Amino acid sequence: GQQVMQIPQYQHVxxxxxxxxxxxxxxxxxxxxxxxxxxxGHPVFLIQLVKSGxxxxxxxLTFQFGEAKKNxxxxxTATQTTDVGxxxxxxxxxxxxxxGKGTRLHILP
Amino acid sequence: xxxVTQTPKFRVLKTGQSMTLLCAxxxxxxxxxWYRQDPGMGLRLIHYSVGEGTTAKGEVPDGYNVSRLxxxxxxxxxxxxxxxxxxxxxxxxxxxxxELDNEQFFGPGTRLTVL
Numbered sequence: 001g002q003q004v005m006q007i008p009q010y011q012h013v014x015x016x017x018x019x020x021x022x023x024x025x026x027x028x029x030x031x032x033x034x035x036x037x038x039x040x041g042h043p044v045f046l047i048q049l050v051k052s053g054x055x056x057x058x059x060x061l062t063f064q065f066g067e068a069k070k071n072x073x074x075x076x077t078a079t080q081t082t083d084v085g086x087x088x089x090x091x092x093x094x095x096x097x098x099x100g101k102g103t104r105l106h107i108l109p
Numbered sequence: 110x111x112x113v114t115q116t117p118k119f120r121v122l123k124t125g126q127s128m129t130l131l132c133a134x135x136x137x138x139x140x141x142x143w144y145r146q147d148p149g150m151g152l153r154l155i156h157y158s159v160g161e162g163t164t165a166k167g168e169v170p171d172g173y174n175v176s177r178l179x180x181x182x183x184x185x186x187x188x189x190x191x192x193x194x195x196x197x198x199x200x201x202x203x204x205x206x207x208e209l210d211n212e213q214f215f216g217p218g219t220r221l222t223v224l
Binding site for chain 2: 006009031033035041042043044045048088090092095096097099100101102
């Protein structure tokens with residue numbers, strides 16, 4: 001069945017350092033979404049990528065969708081304490097959405 | 110708009126007890142979902158609904174039942190709770206499943222402990 005793998009599972013970075021999480025699918029995706037969940041909170045939609053090779057930016061966050069539409073990445077430049085949380089990717093195919101297990105980001109002051 | 114709301118926020122059950130979790134959305138969304146979240150396991154889909162009166166199984170449906178009698182409500186039932194069902198349960202809704210329609214809006218979650 002369709003699987004969405006996300007790495008790393010955990011990441012500790014010093015405040016100001018960059019952070020990247022990767023999402024890989026076993027099958028070609030129609031689109032991919034990214035969500036952020038703050039500690040104790042619920043997942044909140046960040047962005048959706050649809051086109052092959054698409055790159056979108058939201059301030060310090062850069063999202064990429066691979067050429068083959070099987071992988072994606074989220075890159076945060078110069079992390080801040082407000083970036084703490086778990087980042088999930090969610091791949092969509094055949095009207096089904098599968099969430100990755102998430103990457104938990106810890107920021108060291 | 111309240112968005113997606115869940116009732117209750119917390120619950121402690123004894124093994125074998127039953128309960129119903131209520132999810133309500135005021136965005137006129139067609140699709141609704143129930144997920145459970147366990148440490149290191151991400152979000153796992155339990156059941157979902159593509160419209161009023163319809164339900165379908167997700168990845169981990171065993172031990173749960175659902176109903177969607179009204180478009181705005183999606184109920185998750187545990188008939189005989191087990192300790193393995195200790196988890197945080199999230200409800201979500203979306204307009205649809207197609208591109209640009211499938212952004213999911215999540216409720217605040219229900220933390221369930223089964224002793």
